[in-house]
Amino acid sequence: MEARIKLWLEQDGRIVMSDYRLQLLRHIEETGSLADGAARMGLSYRRAWGKVKELEQHFGRPLVESTAGGPGGGHTILTPAAHDLVARFMAIQERLEAEVRRLTAEHFPPTEAARSAL
């Protein structure tokens, strides 16, 4: 038996972080581009942009920062507030996952049969 969880953060009843949103932000950060981050998620630029703007509205602060044009083209990075939000989300997630594993082992201890089959 395995206990599994999904975690998300809400502010005033509106989602400000989840696994899916975390992935989108990380892909943007890794590629340095909203378009490339969107592509990695299989999202259109328009849809990814909408997601980020929605998140920013729910959170009440900018999460991405873009510099336009220049010789190397535009670039998008996460704001310090986004890094902070992501870090707290991941810290909570990590602790909860550990707790879930502990609780599973406590409430569904492996049977003798399962142990000897290992």
Added chain:
Amino acid sequence: MEARIKLWLEQDGRIVMSDYRLQLLRHIEETGSLADGAARMGLSYRRAWGKVKELEQHFGRPLVESTAGGPGGGHTILTPAAHDLVARFMAIQERLEAEVRRLTAEHFPPTEAARSAL
């Protein structure tokens, strides 16, 4: 900020318990009837029956027991295995919810402003 979770149990990658399924089982238990429990969930008898049979298949043991006919009509109760599964699920859920509240307070402490507004 509020961290929220959804919990479910899997066995061999197949869901054997979740909030939704827990509610269905509890309604069946409370009404003593699969039909009435289904109605409380806004489900057809057929659909509720299918859900329960699917769960039993995933879990590998009967979860409900029906007695047919008689003067008072049929009756459906949860098996001891179902009661046990429900109890363990709820115990894990309760502990996790407490942990989520603790982690939220730790990682998103109320600001001075929020505290003085209380």
